[in-house]
Amino acid sequence: MxxxxxxxxxxxxxxxxxLLTLGGAALAGLAFAPRAEAQSAVSDTDILNxxxxxxxxxxxxxxxxxxxxxIDKLPTPIxxxxxxxxxxxxxxxxxxMKVPFALPPIQAYAMETAIxxxxxxxxLQGALGTAAVSMPDIDLYNSFNALAxxxxxxxxxxxxxxxxxxxxxxxxxxxxxxxxxxGAAGLIKxxxxxxxxxxxxxxxxxxxxxxxxxxxxxLDAGTGTLNTITQKISAARSMLANPSSASTTTYxxxxxxxxxxTTTMVSLNGTSxxxxxxxxxxCDSNSIGWGRTTSQxxxxxTGTDPSATSHKGVFFPSGLNGNIK
Numbered sequence: 001m002x003x004x005x006x007x008x009x010x011x012x013x014x015x016x017x018x019l020l021t022l023g024g025a026a027l028a029g030l031a032f033a034p035r036a037e038a039q040s041a042v043s044d045t046d047i048l049n050x051x052x053x054x055x056x057x058x059x060x061x062x063x064x065x066x067x068x069x070x071i072d073k074l075p076t077p078i079x080x081x082x083x084x085x086x087x088x089x090x091x092x093x094x095x096x097m098k099v100p101f102a103l104p105p106i107q108a109y110a111m112e113t114a115i116x117x118x119x120x121x122x123x124l125q126g127a128l129g130t131a132a133v134s135m136p137d138i139d140l141y142n143s144f145n146a147l148a149x150x151x152x153x154x155x156x157x158x159x160x161x162x163x164x165x166x167x168x169x170x171x172x173x174x175x176x177x178x179x180x181x182x183g184a185a186g187l188i189k190x191x192x193x194x195x196x197x198x199x200x201x202x203x204x205x206x207x208x209x210x211x212x213x214x215x216x217x218x219l220d221a222g223t224g225t226l227n228t229i230t231q232k233i234s235a236a237r238s239m240l241a242n243p244s245s246a247s248t249t250t251y252x253x254x255x256x257x258x259x260x261x262t263t264t265m266v267s268l269n270g271t272s273x274x275x276x277x278x279x280x281x282x283c284d285s286n287s288i289g290w291g292r293t294t295s296q297x298x299x300x301x302t303g304t305d306p307s308a309t310s311h312k313g314v315f316f317p318s319g320l321n322g323n324i325k
Contacts (some may be wrong), residue, residue, distance in 0.1 A: 010129055011116055011145065012047060021085065025188045030129065037145065039187055041314045042187075044189050045128065046322060047187070047194075047324070048124055048194070049132065049297075049322035049324070050320065051124055051325070052121065052128065052132060052325075053136060053320040053321055054180075055121045055124060056121060056138065057121045057138055057164070057315055058120075058173055058177070059118045059121045060090055060115035060135075060138055060140065061170075062110060062113045064090075064096075064140065064160070065114065065159075065169075066099070067098060067114070070090050071121065080134060080135035081135070082132045083131075083134070085134040086191065087135045087136060088135050089137055089138075090138045090139075091139040091140060091141045092135055092141050093141045093158060093319075096141075096160065097160065099160045101163055102162070102163055103163045105285065106167065106215060109211055110166065113170075113208055116234050121230060121274075123197075123201075130217060133321035133322045134321060136316055136319065137317050138315060139315055140159075143315050144156070144169070146156045146314065161247065167216050168216075168226065168230075171212050171216060171230055171233060174205065174209035174212050175213075175234070176292070176300055177209070177256065178206050178287065179257070179258075179291055181199075181201060183196065183293055183294075183296075183297075184274055200237075206289070213280050213281075216230060217278065217280060226261075227261040227262060230260035231262060232259065233260065237300050239267040240306075241297075241306065242256075242257060243299075243306065248284050248290070249284060250284060251279055251285060252281075257292070258290065259282070259283075260279070261277050262278075263279070264276075264277055280305040294324055299309040301314065301316060303318055
């Protein structure tokens, strides 16, 4: 599926240095794991609010894609300003339009995900009650333009332009969310109420990620331009999360904590590597999904270093709200 739009995407996220220089690592997803260096000082409320910040991001992206409006403008609005605190704004392309879906299955997937991400926002707001934070500033325009400039593709990339570009935008978000919820599981103190809810949301995010990856793979018949782009995105996510190189090995044997869509030759029951396998599942050499700390997820979301004392940029130009930011 090598059309003009996908060709424009081909070199996205090719340089970690350039991404960090421009803050252009627009690789966002739901974060749910406290910083490794400050785990003892992080409460379950802090964790839930960090999750809420990034659920705002996903809910806005998907609802804009299918409905063309932000979540607070839906027929049944989802509040973005809570507990008396002002909400941030969502920056969009001046001529923004919702995705002109041409493929009914992709449109149906997008609608389902929009509904589910909106419910995640409402659920977390309800669980947090008077402790819930309002939505921070979210940028869904300059962030993607920065990616295009970093890749030398011109001045813009619109994830709302087509089914293909929408799927790439969704790919940027989903795998990170799965790794973030996984990273939180052993750190949540309330094992009776909060942990089961977190595991439940993790399962839904994993369904989303698998569906996005499967859809992209189907559009490209397993070998096309879109798959190449996912490999570059995954490589960049891993480098951002692990500046000194990852300590884990992927399903295909590379040293990373992320893997894009491809096919690889594998062995079966001790035979030689002569069987072709896809990489729909983002997992390690033991077929176990990744877990990331908040520092790692913040690095991916904002294009900063995991050790930075301030994480601002890209999708969160003013940073996140709450104690984990």
